[in-house]
Amino acid sequence: MDKQESLPRELTETEAAAIEGAGLLANLGKRVIHVGGGPSTDQLLELGRFEPGQHVLDAGCGVGSTAIEIASRFGCDVTAIDIAPSMVDRAAANVRAAGLEESVSVRQGDILALDSPDDTFDRVVIEAVVMFVDRDRTAREVVRVCKPGGYVVNHEAYFVEETPDEVLESSQELFPGMVLETPDGWVELYRSAGLTEIEYVSGSAEFFGPAYMIRDEGLIATLKILGRLLTHPAYLRHMAWLGPRVRRVQPYVDYIVLAGRKPV
Numbered sequence: 001m002d003k004q005e006s007l008p009r010e011l012t013e014t015e016a017a018a019i020e021g022a023g024l025l026a027n028l029g030k031r032v033i034h035v036g037g038g039p040s041t042d043q044l045l046e047l048g049r050f051e052p053g054q055h056v057l058d059a060g061c062g063v064g065s066t067a068i069e070i071a072s073r074f075g076c077d078v079t080a081i082d083i084a085p086s087m088v089d090r091a092a093a094n095v096r097a098a099g100l101e102e103s104v105s106v107r108q109g110d111i112l113a114l115d116s117p118d119d120t121f122d123r124v125v126i127e128a129v130v131m132f133v134d135r136d137r138t139a140r141e142v143v144r145v146c147k148p149g150g151y152v153v154n155h156e157a158y159f160v161e162e163t164p165d166e167v168l169e170s171s172q173e174l175f176p177g178m179v180l181e182t183p184d185g186w187v188e189l190y191r192s193a194g195l196t197e198i199e200y201v202s203g204s205a206e207f208f209g210p211a212y213m214i215r216d217e218g219l220i221a222t223l224k225i226l227g228r229l230l231t232h233p234a235y236l237r238h239m240a241w242l243g244p245r246v247r248r249v250q251p252y253v254d255y256i257v258l259a260g261r262k263p264v
């Protein structure tokens with residue numbers, strides 16, 4: 001068995017029809033589930049200034065890929081939380097398959113009401129979560145649990161300036177209630193929440209499509225994901241709805257990876 005290979009349970013027809021995009025991708029076995037894909041995670045890891053022994057929170061960890069990478073590459077202790085029980089199960093299974101139970105603890109948690117005391121973590125990492133929730137409350141919460149002198153690193157998306165109205169409408173069909181700030185808006189969000197020394201990089205949201213999937217997951221894993229998709233009619237039907245909408249929106253979305261320091 002491949003390292004980190006652990007497949008989710010199969011969804012029923014009703015579950016597959018109702019699941020949101022990230023959940024479907026996770027259930028197909030995809031590991032990188034955010035706009036910008038692997039390259040944006042590389043940028044996030046660079047901006048995060050990780051060092052061995054640091055305590056890191058990955059809030060909205062999805063299937064745990066970035067939490068696993070931070071623990072294995074930098075020797076950090078990672079707490080990974082997600083609000084969705086299915087994501088928590090996937091992340092925990094992936095951590096076990098990677099043999100990292102000592103360094104990565106996974107539990108259910110809400111980024112809007114973190115159950116950690118003030119000043120707990122050296123680093124707080126968030127990838128593609130704040131755009132789906134109350135952003136002012138989230139920013140205050142992640143800054144609260146970050147230690148003075150520590151960094152919050154956040155990857156989110158934004159629409160390019162000339163985005164047509166029909167694309168904005170499609171994006172709401174895909175993710176009802178999603179709010180994308182401009183890059184300045186994301187910076188201001190964290191400045192208001194108390195971070196200083198804010199810096200960011202940005203790039204285009206190249207994520208959905210076979211070439212990006214091979215780049216992020218590798219050829220063998222991509223073939224397995226496609227095999228799983230093609231042999232499950234319920235997944236295929238959902239993907240037939242999702243695919244055209246994501247392809248319509250993707251060219252108008254860029255991502256930002258931002259890091260800021262909590263003052264000492």
Ligand SMILES: C[S@@+](CC[C@H](N)C(=O)[O-])C[C@H]1O[C@@H](n2cnc3c(N)ncnc32)[C@H](O)[C@@H]1O
Nearest residue numbers: 022033034060061062082083084110111127128
């Ligand atoms: C687009 S996925 C990104 C997952 C992961 N960070 C990644 O980049 O692969 C968004 C994740 O945020 C989680 N999420 C949404 N609302 C949340 C909340 N209030 N608290 C914690 N996690 C949340 C979802 O369950 C999902 O796993």
